[in-house]
Amino acid sequence: MQVVLNYLESRQQQFVEELREYVSHPSVSAQSDHRADMQRCADWLAAHCRDLGLQVRVHDTPGHPIVVARTPRRRGRRHFLVYGHYDVQPPEPLELWSTPPFQPQIRAGALYGRGASDNKGQHWAHLKAVEAYLRTGTELPCDLTFLIEGEEEVGSVSLESFLHRHRKELACEAVVVSDTGLPARDLPALTYALRGIAAFELVIHGPDRDLHSGIFGGSVHNPAVVLCQLLGRVHDSRGRVTIPGFYNEVEPLTAGERQQLRRLPFSERAYRKLLGVPALFGEAGYTPNEQRMARPTFEINGLTSGYQGEGSKTIIPAWARAKVTMRLVPRQRPATILRRVRAFFRKHCPRSVRMEFIPGHGCAPYRLDPAHPWARAARSALERAFGRKPVLMREGGSIPIVIRFKEILRAETLLLGLALPDDNAHSPNEKFDLEVFARGQRMSAWLWQELAR
Amino acid sequence: MQVVLNYLESRQQQFVEELREYVSHPSVSAQSDHRADMQRCADWLAAHCRDLGLQVRVHDTPGHPIVVARTPRRRGRRHFLVYGHYDVQPPEPLELWSTPPFQPQIRAGALYGRGASDNKGQHWAHLKAVEAYLRTGTELPCDLTFLIEGEEEVGSVSLESFLHRHRKELACEAVVVSDTGLPARDLPALTYALRGIAAFELVIHGPDRDLHSGIFGGSVHNPAVVLCQLLGRVHDSRGRVTIPGFYNEVEPLTAGERQQLRRLPFSERAYRKLLGVPALFGEAGYTPNEQRMARPTFEINGLTSGYQGEGSKTIIPAWARAKVTMRLVPRQRPATILRRVRAFFRKHCPRSVRMEFIPGHGCAPYRLDPAHPWARAARSALERAFGRKPVLMREGGSIPIVIRFKEILRAETLLLGLALPDDNAHSPNEKFDLEVFARGQRMSAWLWQELAR
Numbered sequence: 001m002q003v004v005l006n007y008l009e010s011r012q013q014q015f016v017e018e019l020r021e022y023v024s025h026p027s028v029s030a031q032s033d034h035r036a037d038m039q040r041c042a043d044w045l046a047a048h049c050r051d052l053g054l055q056v057r058v059h060d061t062p063g064h065p066i067v068v069a070r071t072p073r074r075r076g077r078r079h080f081l082v083y084g085h086y087d088v089q090p091p092e093p094l095e096l097w098s099t100p101p102f103q104p105q106i107r108a109g110a111l112y113g114r115g116a117s118d119n120k121g122q123h124w125a126h127l128k129a130v131e132a133y134l135r136t137g138t139e140l141p142c143d144l145t146f147l148i149e150g151e152e153e154v155g156s157v158s159l160e161s162f163l164h165r166h167r168k169e170l171a172c173e174a175v176v177v178s179d180t181g182l183p184a185r186d187l188p189a190l191t192y193a194l195r196g197i198a199a200f201e202l203v204i205h206g207p208d209r210d211l212h213s214g215i216f217g218g219s220v221h222n223p224a225v226v227l228c229q230l231l232g233r234v235h236d237s238r239g240r241v242t243i244p245g246f247y248n249e250v251e252p253l254t255a256g257e258r259q260q261l262r263r264l265p266f267s268e269r270a271y272r273k274l275l276g277v278p279a280l281f282g283e284a285g286y287t288p289n290e291q292r293m294a295r296p297t298f299e300i301n302g303l304t305s306g307y308q309g310e311g312s313k314t315i316i317p318a319w320a321r322a323k324v325t326m327r328l329v330p331r332q333r334p335a336t337i338l339r340r341v342r343a344f345f346r347k348h349c350p351r352s353v354r355m356e357f358i359p360g361h362g363c364a365p366y367r368l369d370p371a372h373p374w375a376r377a378a379r380s381a382l383e384r385a386f387g388r389k390p391v392l393m394r395e396g397g398s399i400p401i402v403i404r405f406k407e408i409l410r411a412e413t414l415l416l417g418l419a420l421p422d423d424n425a426h427s428p429n430e431k432f433d434l435e436v437f438a439r440g441q442r443m444s445a446w447l448w449q450e451l452a453r
Numbered sequence: 454m455q456v457v458l459n460y461l462e463s464r465q466q467q468f469v470e471e472l473r474e475y476v477s478h479p480s481v482s483a484q485s486d487h488r489a490d491m492q493r494c495a496d497w498l499a500a501h502c503r504d505l506g507l508q509v510r511v512h513d514t515p516g517h518p519i520v521v522a523r524t525p526r527r528r529g530r531r532h533f534l535v536y537g538h539y540d541v542q543p544p545e546p547l548e549l550w551s552t553p554p555f556q557p558q559i560r561a562g563a564l565y566g567r568g569a570s571d572n573k574g575q576h577w578a579h580l581k582a583v584e585a586y587l588r589t590g591t592e593l594p595c596d597l598t599f600l601i602e603g604e605e606e607v608g609s610v611s612l613e614s615f616l617h618r619h620r621k622e623l624a625c626e627a628v629v630v631s632d633t634g635l636p637a638r639d640l641p642a643l644t645y646a647l648r649g650i651a652a653f654e655l656v657i658h659g660p661d662r663d664l665h666s667g668i669f670g671g672s673v674h675n676p677a678v679v680l681c682q683l684l685g686r687v688h689d690s691r692g693r694v695t696i697p698g699f700y701n702e703v704e705p706l707t708a709g710e711r712q713q714l715r716r717l718p719f720s721e722r723a724y725r726k727l728l729g730v731p732a733l734f735g736e737a738g739y740t741p742n743e744q745r746m747a748r749p750t751f752e753i754n755g756l757t758s759g760y761q762g763e764g765s766k767t768i769i770p771a772w773a774r775a776k777v778t779m780r781l782v783p784r785q786r787p788a789t790i791l792r793r794v795r796a797f798f799r800k801h802c803p804r805s806v807r808m809e810f811i812p813g814h815g816c817a818p819y820r821l822d823p824a825h826p827w828a829r830a831a832r833s834a835l836e837r838a839f840g841r842k843p844v845l846m847r848e849g850g851s852i853p854i855v856i857r858f859k860e861i862l863r864a865e866t867l868l869l870g871l872a873l874p875d876d877n878a879h880s881p882n883e884k885f886d887l888e889v890f891a892r893g894q895r896m897s898a899w900l901w902q903e904l905a906r
Contacts, residue, residue, distance in 0.1 A: 275669065350734065
């Protein structure tokens, strides 16, 4: 192992230069004028993997290519999948970037550029760990397949059918994903649970056209008023969701889990400042970290009704619409929750309007027992690389692909995030910390040892 | 009088042709590419009035011209003002018109075209009554001034300062305005009260930018949720506004007033169908006509927050905004009501968000005692022209200019509307009923007699 670690240590500058080149590809999956850039980025990645001695294929899809790179197979070794994505979020608004998003620059120990942290830098750490094994002639203790897709930022549209078609080739013990966060540069984390999601739109239809509020107002129910009344009763004053059955399947947090979450560095004042709010607010009885990582939510994402322009327009709008997503926690099921929400609104919606409930996408929550053998292996690797016991944390967001790995490949996922909280993923001035990059490489090098045991 | 009435009867075809030419002017005050059309329309109107023997001036304003046409003055006669407007609503959406809005056509006893009913046809009836006096050499029993503006549909911006500047010339006993409605072709109406209005915007500011609902959701108050909670508590289940003091100054409807409103033809089924709603809803204890004419309301005119496009976006929006207008009834004052509304929201708004309350335009309600001498005169004229006792009704809308006449000219206003409920004012296929047109002329001819007594 020392050879591998020495190799990594000696090549940091080169790795950063490679990553800089990787990040310079404007691989924006959402924007069709970057289609050629997507192909170029996939080809560049494939060529790099081939140079390292991996067996590489670039698979065309109806969307953007998927790159699959395998270490040479050895009989009797366990097989693990490393998942990542080379596509990035749109960089707009460009005027908020200190340096151009696709001309990556190093400042204060970090590489700045769109995709540096999400996700190019993170899977680059794993790739460099494997390079260290291959280039030093050290035997890799397991077989590995890198699965790097190009549609993560647009919903991984092609990946599901790809997983089905390549189920045999991709069959593995577990999937390793570094696409989440760690609390601080020196505090590694294993993310063992993800929130799920259930989306819907609620539309209240009133009169069949916008009505003059002077001529008709008072004698007809205003759909915007009804929408506000329905949505206004979803939460009580303590931040609890009042929809019957909403919490039925929620697993209570154990004392151990709460203790782990308390290990996360947290200053209420700093957090408040980060969000720019006068005061925090959430479900009573839970800390902000518990609220955002381990408790379900009901969030209005958008409201639309009537006149939204300058000045005023004296109408009773014909309709009012809300876009809602709920974050779900382990054991809550999107379909069940959506059913209860619809029943709640049906019950309270007056018959003077017509209610339309449009279910949207859903994704189950995820949980891997932190005492599971793969989780234990990951915790050891993190501790070795960072010199500190990793915190066991949860992620408030949803990663649908983790659910697909479970359903299609029957494999659990190890979430070993390398993004710092201030990495500005999806925002201007995205960066990737170079110290975390180096530690991530060491973590990966150790991980294959631990997983092979 | 019979000479005057005979003249009117014999000239109907000519009057309709003139009105058709008047309506063919696309005098859309809101659209700047119709600026020249506005001037042409004002000039055409002025020339027509001059032909009748009126003393005419076209006054330039910062906006569109105001046409003032006076009958020759006779010492000792009372002076009344006839107000109207030659500007019209934009005709869009054009594809919904059966015939082009500015190529007026006669169908089934009505003239179809933008502005036919609102307001060209209505003041044309008064002008033709005056023509009958002048052309038959019958002495007009009072002095009249026609004040026809070109900015009614854009807020009568120039009129207020015009009234101030021409206060002496326009000083009058009362103002006659035909710009409201009558319930049916054979049921004339005196509108003796108008609702006022008070507008505001309520903005709830949450985080200083849209936040990822997965990463942060649960620990920060969603401003769209808070907005819905605040607005959702404004009405109780019986349709009453719960804001303390909202009804303090409201005058209860008298038995006589309610009896008059019951004279209005009303079919709940037909009304429901007209509005396209599954059921009516309004303040308990009042009929739909009472609710829309004589009771105050709180209407959300628009809601805006977060993501409104296709699909979903998982954010906690940075802010949420509602546009609200309240219709006020006699003795309610816009400033007082706005103060109470603001206090109500202040009290209930949690300190986890920042509330912004932006007062908008306001207009006092209006009421003229139906037993007032001018009101009695108008009721007589209506009865003579239509052969039926007019109903005493209220108008749910607001006509700010009526308040200006009262404040600046110290004159009451007689609202003698000639628009039928299905005239499609402000909508495609606007029309003006030709039978009502003829009766309106007779009503006007009688009115000067009655007012002169």
